[in-house]
Amino acid sequence: MSVPVMTVPGEPPAATPAGVAVRAAGLRKTYGKGETAVQALAGVDVTFARGGFTAIMGPSGSGKSTLMHCLAGLDTATAGQVWLGDTELTALRDDALTALRRQRIGFVFQAFNLLPALPARENIVLPMQLAGSRPDPVWFDDVVARLGLRERLGHRPHELSGGQQQRVAIARALLPRPDVVFADEPTGNLDSRSGAEVLGLLRSSVRETGQTVVMVTHDPSAAAYADRVVLLADGRLAGELTDPTAETVLDALRGLGA
Template structure:
């Protein structure tokens, strides 16, 4: 496939890319609308979004500031609710779930990696990684734990507390915590935003490896074309609409697509 293959973000909405294997998408959305505020102050954050995210694929969501990318991710992850539309995650429709069910969904079936590492400062790296299972009253799969720790290069850092770790090591702990529950999807919200370029590249490489070697589905919001180039696919939003996509993204073709959307 040509590495520069894109759909023109200024013409028509993209058609979702089907996974190579005949399997259901990890996450799909149909007819998503979301408005914040009322009257003249109303802002339509999502305007009829239809999109699929293939299982075992690393997808980046990009667009201008205010395009709806963070709102889309928050709705897909059950952190926010759409006004209308349908979201299916791991074969379960999550639209309309109550607070208790959404809490269980986020705890058991979704992983999160944020720009802020969100580690508990008084806990060791190992305790931070195990925290979601502790809160759920579940025992860890030690073989899976060891595999993740080895893959992320954290074996010699498990007894360290966050202040004893570099920024990159802290984000690796956050990635390990997100992967430990074997979630249907890991959502990343600018996961390298607080890291220097070298450390950010390390973390992005680890996320990409988790799709290649662990079959993990990752959906990441980013503004950085270099970060997006680690993904298998980029979906482009503008004014709350899905307006294009890029397969086999590179920093150059992502930058060119964003330029067409008026992003300098």
């Protein structure tokens, strides 16, 4: 049964408090219809602070990827609302949402992050080009330098290592100074050394430039780089940790039966 779920009556959509980058209220997502319907998100309320590095964790099928897709405007929620700052994503049509993604959200995916036909430099500036804007050259040089890509800008993706490819993706995500960077298992395809490097770069972008980062991962040692861990199980929030370590994350996950 697919039941249209409305916001709870009597609870006005409050303005997003200052200091909150992303906020979801009563977020539900159902795949399929009738007998075969699967509820991926069963009513999630969560906020992500500006300038924070949050990891979303949970066992397979807990809905963590779906949550990220809905928060990032990549997927539409069945019910509930998502705000990016004061903008309600769930109220936007596709074109407005697309424009918002390229201007205010950065992405780092697990694999297939880059367009194979374009060299690294063009991959990095692609979202800004799509938006019709030019990157600030000083900021571009700064980002490229910090990610150690100065020598790689002319290379095509298949000429780069996996770690280098992820660094290009991070550069692309940081360049427009988005409200939030979403990272989906950014170290999933990397060896541990490259993975540590990528996570270190994400964390330093938070520390040094106040960038907000939300990362989905299933790796407790990756989650340990974050300031805060949000735990998800069966499509619902199942607790959270602040200043996590690999051990506390692992313990928390065991508590969920993963």
